[in-house]
Amino acid sequence: MEDLSGRAAVVTGGASGIGFALAERFAAEGMGVVIADVEAAALREAGRKLRATGADVLEVTTEVSDPGQVASLADQAESHFGAVHVVCNNAGVAGNTAGPLWGVPLEDWRWTLGVNLWGVINGVRTFVPRLVAQGEGHVVNTASMAGLITGGGGPYGVSKHAVVSLSENLFFDLQLFAPGVGVSVLCPGWVNTRIADAERNRPPELVVSRTDPMAQKVRKGLGRVLEAGMAPGEVAERVLGAIHENRFYVLPHDDEAWLAPVRNRMTDILEARQPTRTPVPGSDLLMAAAAEPD
Numbered sequence: 092m093e094d095l096s097g098r099a100a101v102v103t104g105g106a107s108g109i110g111f112a113l114a115e116r117f118a119a120e121g122m123g124v125v126i127a128d129v130e131a132a133a134l135r136e137a138g139r140k141l142r143a144t145g146a147d148v149l150e151v152t153t154e155v156s157d158p159g160q161v162a163s164l165a166d167q168a169e170s171h172f173g174a175v176h177v178v179c180n181n182a183g184v185a186g187n188t189a190g191p192l193w194g195v196p197l198e199d200w201r202w203t204l205g206v207n208l209w210g211v212i213n214g215v216r217t218f219v220p221r222l223v224a225q226g227e228g229h230v231v232n233t234a235s236m237a238g239l240i241t242g243g244g245g246p247y248g249v250s251k252h253a254v255v256s257l258s259e260n261l262f263f264d265l266q267l268f269a270p271g272v273g274v275s276v277l278c279p280g281w282v283n284t285r286i287a288d289a290e291r292n293r294p295p296e297l298v299v300s301r302t303d304p305m306a307q308k309v310r311k312g313l314g315r316v317l318e319a320g321m322a323p324g325e326v327a328e329r330v331l332g333a334i335h336e337n338r339f340y341v342l343p344h345d346d347e348a349w350l351a352p353v354r355n356r357m358t359d360i361l362e363a364r365q366p367t368r369t370p371v372p373g374s375d376l377l378m379a380a381a382a383e384p385d
């Protein structure tokens with residue numbers, strides 16, 4: 092989409108990190124923004140900051156894993172702005188990633204897939220028919236480099252591979268049925284956000300009763316890696332460019348250190364080799380954190 096000024100964007104997970112940076116960037120472009128988030132106090136504060144820049148902002152407290160709440164988000168966005176042209180299905184959480192896959196508690200599967208995958212499914216099912224009906228618009232689904240490489244951390248990697256696949260399918264369907272509507276899949280490496288502290292938003296019914304000391308160490312390590320990550324604003328800039336140019340894959344971390352693991356996975360598949368794990372930048376810090384004494 093070329094002309095975004097005067098149009099409206101919806102951003103889920105808009106109270107923090109990449110989502111907030113997207114909202115800021117869209118507002119600077121002259122767009123109205125709807126920020127949706129499950130964390131009500133942070134959402135109000137984010138709305139206040141955006142409004143202080145002169146932006147037209149609507150905050151809607153939303154649990155993205157709940158289709159009814161996402162439908163209500165779309166209705167509220169439309170009644171405030173008339174129409175929505177950009178939808179960023181961005182809300183996400185990083186759950187418990189320590190230990191072998193077979194020991195991952197059901198609560199972690201439900202929480203991580205509920206937000207990271209069902210959040211995107213609900214966003215697509217709710218907003219895309221409206222974009223198709225109006226004949227133009229753009230959807231941005233936030234996946235991760237973890238959706239393109241081997242490993243990627245239990246349910247988190249599973250959810251992000253699924254978001255990449257869903258987005259690729261959406262791309263083909265839109266080309267066929269609604270070529271005026273574009274889609275991008277955002278696959279960042281480390282970004283300096285609060286995702287290591289995602290537990291703050293875990294619903295009480297999905298809290299895991301036993302505390303896993305290894306998971307806590309990994310989370311601490313993740314926090315250190317993220318602090319050295321890309322600024323969210325830089326990611327938002329890349330997303331804006333992708334919307335303007337109707338580009339599908341958005342890989343803000345496009346240096347060889349991040350691309351090699353993707354390339355190696357593809358080669359493993361094409362040559363029918365065993366999967367290999369190519370370390371991504373920051374793996375050393377994560378390993379060091381995991382090896383720290385209790």
Ligand SMILES: NC(=O)c1ccc[n+]([C@@H]2O[C@H](COP(=O)([O-])OP(=O)(O)OC[C@H]3O[C@@H](n4cnc5c(N)ncnc54)[C@H](O)[C@@H]3O)[C@@H](O)[C@H]2O)c1
Binds near residue numbers: 110128280292
């Ligand atoms: N930070 C990174 O290094 C990184 C890398 C790759 C992909 N991502 C992805 O970027 C997206 C944004 O995460 P971030 O890094 O900005 O983290 P963040 O924690 O700073 O922001 C995530 C936002 O999502 C909200 N949220 C969480 N659960 C929700 C729910 N159920 N319903 C609605 N909102 C909910 C949170 O309250 C928060 O405001 C996620 O999908 C994440 O997986 C992040």
